[in-house]
Amino acid sequence: MSFYTSLSGLKASQTDMSVISHNLANVGTNGFKKSRAEFADVMAANFATDPFKQVGSGTVVKANRQNFKEGNYTSTSSALDLAIxxxxxxxxxxxxxxxxxxxxxxxxxxxxxxxxxxxxxxxxxxxxxxxxxxxxxxxxxxxxxxxxxxxxxGTPVATKKVTLDVNLSSTAVAPTGTFDRTNMSTYNNTTQTKIYDASGNAMTLTNYYVRKPLPVDSSGNAIKPSDGSSTWQVYSFVGDQQMTVGGSKSPVELTFDSGGNMTQPTAAIKFDDYTPRTSIVSQPLSLDYTGSSQSGSIFSVASRTQDGKAVGLxxxxxxxxxxxxxxxxxxxxxxxxxxxxxxxxxxxxxxxxxxxxxxxxxxxxxxxxxxxxxxxxxxxxxxxxxxGSNVDITEELVNLIAAQRNFQANAKALDTSSQISQTIFNIRS
Known part of the structure; x- marks a missing residue:
């Protein structure tokens, strides 16, 4: 019987080492939870057995119990790397x-x-x-x-209205040449606004601001308006397509009084319907400058809005x-x-x-x-x-040494039992 008792101890120690080895093998496995082998003694007895004379029959694996203690946390750069x-x-x-x-x-x-x-x-x-x-x-x-x-x-929405509040400089000098969008010397300032067609494709509305020269007298001297007003011309393009009003490509004029307040236009400018190069659908467009001003400071954009929308990616x-x-x-x-x-x-x-x-x-x-x-x-x-894993390497190595010692002890007990049996076999009558 001692053979089987020692054998059960060997098997138990081998199971213990297998569990510890599995823990160590998964020390780098994300979300891994270590286990611990638990054992119970084996006793054979009945109601007539004297408790003072009971001898055990070895051990048996009772459970391979998992430990759900949290592992170490590691920060990453991905929002979809999650931990509880x-x-x-x-x-x-x-x-x-x-x-x-x-x-x-x-x-x-x-x-x-x-x-x-x-x-x-x-x-x-x-x-x-x-x-x-x-x-x-x-x-x-x-x-x-x-x-x-x-x-x-979302659903794409074509841009129908653009609102631009700009500040034009009262000290700007009117260009002398005829307006040419490819020649920067023929205009004073420019703005670019992203707008959308009916399919949500982005386009660029570019506005060119040209200070209108003052009229001159017969001697070539500039005639200043009696009310101190000044006028700016605005040329508007969507891509390479010039916007028109009433079929005319003439620029829109912005007029300011001596205090820098806009007097004309008093409402949004409505361009003729146009068909973008990115679409086959004609769409309207209006441009609202009513919040604009003129002052001695440099050109600037105070606010800019548009009511179109692209499909969001x-x-x-x-x-x-x-x-x-x-x-x-x-x-x-x-x-x-x-x-x-x-x-x-x-x-x-x-x-x-x-x-x-x-x-x-x-x-x-x-x-x-x-x-x-x-x-x-x-x-x-x-x-x-x-x-990460909740395996503690140091703890597992100590447990592995203990399991190895247990295995060696049971192997020694088995060897001793074998020697005793051999001695008995060699007894001669």
């Missing part, structure tokens, strides 16, 4: 909408070719849908949905502590996409390890309970952070 500070697991789904749910602490996520947020194995991150204010609209297991980032946002993603995922787009719009679904279990050590830092619910762990981060028992989400 506290209890909980990310939920990922393999395959389609009916695929298997797995749970992980490895929050290294990326975007696949279909704009789904997935882990390294291609399984999709699960979130709860939210409304425009970020409130969850469907929770629990039935509310889970795969997170997909929209490529665009996805430009960034942010994840809050509560797991709210917000996408931002190139047109300035933002959209709430969902809240990260966090799963907890009544008995986390009862989860079955599936490899790839995945766990699966079992009868011992209980069913998953889903919720949102930073609420109750659910940990907070940390963006641009990865949780």
């Amino acid at each position: 500070s506290g209890d909980g697991f990310f939920t990922v789904q393999s395959g389609g909408s009916t695929g298997t749910l797995n749970y992980t602490r490895n929050g290294s996520f990326q975007v696949d070719t279909n704009n789904y947020v997935t882990d390294a194995q291609g399984n999709k991150l699960q979130v709860f849908p939210v409304d425009g204010d970020g409130n969850v609209t469907s929770s629990g297991n039935d509310g889970l949905t795969s997170l997909q980032l929209p490529a665009t946002s 996805l430009s960034g993603v942010a994840v809050g502590e509560d797991g709210l995922i917000t996408a931002s787009f190139s047109n300035g719009e933002t959209a709430n996409l969902g809240k990260v679904a966090v799963a907890t279990f009544v008995n986390m050590p009862g989860l079955r390890q599936e490899g790839n830092s995945y766990w699966e619910a079992t009868g011992k762990s209980g069913a998953a309970k889903f919720g949102t981060a930073n609420q109750g028992a659910y940990g907070a989400i940390r963006s641009s952070t990865i949780e």
Whole structure:
């Protein structure tokens, strides 16, 4: 019997070393949780056994218990690198909408070719849908949905009105040559404003400001207006296409009184409808200068607005502590996409390890309970952070030495038992 007792000790020590080796092998695995082999003694007895004369029969592996203590956190530059500070697991789904749910602490996520947020194995991150204010609209297991980032946002709107409030310099000298947009000496100042066609394509509205020369008398001397007013001419182009008013390419005139206040025009200038080179659809355009002025300071733009809008392209993603995922787009719009679904279990050590830092619910762990981060028992989400393994190398090496000593001791006991048996076999009658 001592042979089998020592053999059980050898097997137990070998199992212990295997568990420790597995921990050490995964010291660099994100989201990995170490395990500890637990053993129990084996006793054979019945009601008639004298407790003072009981002899054990060895040991048996009772459990390979997982330790879900948090690992070390490492900062990264990716907003989709996520970690849970506290209890909980990310939920990922393999395959389609009916695929298997797995749970992980490895929050290294990326975007696949279909704009789904997935882990390294291609399984999709699960979130709860939210409304425009970020409130969850469907929770629990039935509310889970795969997170997909929209490529665009919004509907294109053609620019119909541009408002420009500029300050023109009263000390500017009127150019002498005929206006030529390719010759900078024939105009005083210029502004460029981005506008859009009906498809959301960007165009440039360029305005050229030319101070109108004063009339001259028969002697060639400038005649200053009695009211001290001055006039500027504005030539407007969309790309290479000049804007017209009433079919005329004559410049629009801005008139200022002696105090620098605009007297003409008193309303927005309405150009003739035009067809951009980027489109086949004709569109209107008006230009409002009514907030402009003239002073002794240099030319400047006080404000500039336009009512057009392009389709926004996805430009960034942010994840809050509560797991709210917000996408931002190139047109300035933002959209709430969902809240990260966090799963907890009544008995986390009862989860079955599936490899790839995945766990699966079992009868011992209980069913998953889903919720949102930073609420109750659910940990907070940390963006641009990865949780590493919770393996302590020093501790594991010490445990490995102890397991090795245990193995050697049981091997020695087995050898001693063998020698005793051999001695008995050699006894002669």
